[in-house]
Amino acid sequence: MKDVLEALERWRGEEQQIAVATVVGVEQSAPRDPGAMLAVNGRGDVAGSVSGGCVESAVYDEAQDAIATGRPRLVTYGISDEDAISVGLTCGGTIHVFVERLDW
């Protein structure tokens, strides 16, 4: 949160719609610890990261969908996961990411 705080405050000042994706769990060796956050706004700007690059584009799509629908979701990316192979969690391990619209 601390590393995306400035972006979040700026976007709120501009009345942008925002979604945040937070790493809520990791298994084995993962590039970012729980609490790491990626933030996206309705204009498509991005701040922060949840994995050091491996799954950011997939999380970005989930975040845009969360902005559009307001529906929060818990998504998992891992080497044993079919989806994850397509998006490529090349860094190994498994991460659980909670994606939600920032309307709180």
Place this chain on the structure above:
Amino acid sequence: MIFDRLADALHANQPVALVTRIDGARAGAKLLVFDDDVFGDLGTPGLNVAAAGEARALLAVGETAMRTFGEDGEPVGVEVRLFIAAYAPKPSMYVFGAIDFSRAVARIGKYLGYGVTVVDARPVFATKARIPDADEVVVAWPDEWLARAPVDSRTALIILTHDVKFDIPLLQVALRTSAGYIGAMGSRRTHANRIEELKRVGVSDADLARVSAPIGLDIGARTPEETAISIAAEIIALREVREGGRLSEGSLPVHNARTSVNAP
């Protein structure tokens, strides 16, 4: 709004935890937990109470984690998964004496994630221009200032004054705190004099053993920058209960087992 309260707390470096329900129909529900207050609602009063208790426990150790509870906060339940992000404040580094070494120590302290304050009684030396990396540069008598400053087990006290007039009262105050690191610059002879003086005013051997002096690891540091690295390395080694020698000559695992993660 929860976000605004959270942002204010983060800017103020105040301990705060954000609890989020991550599955089920109420996914996304929030509870913001302070030491003495909560905002928001996770669904039931019992769940709010249980989550606040757990969040405060995690905050105390600076750990971010997932926890499961029953719908009404039953500790054995598994229906509700909560993600608890604990934002513990930055640890503090207090540097006493505004000399060339202080500039380098302030810089590495900042680099390691400390909130750095430099304290010196001399207004000519204690200026932000001389020590640009410090968060704060204070003109005050070191011992009087420290007696009123917040200190906890993560706090590092670095005494670079090496002048008995300042050092003795300052070390007396420092040894009454729970600071995790107390280091004092000066030669072996300077420190021998300090020990003699501190014993004379009633400081115990156990307390004297808490003082790292001469300060730093034995890497042959000469310049202020090299000395700052030697001091920083000693702080890390003491925290991790390591000797500080060469990994190539040791046999312990490179990292100690990690029990906690501070939310980024």
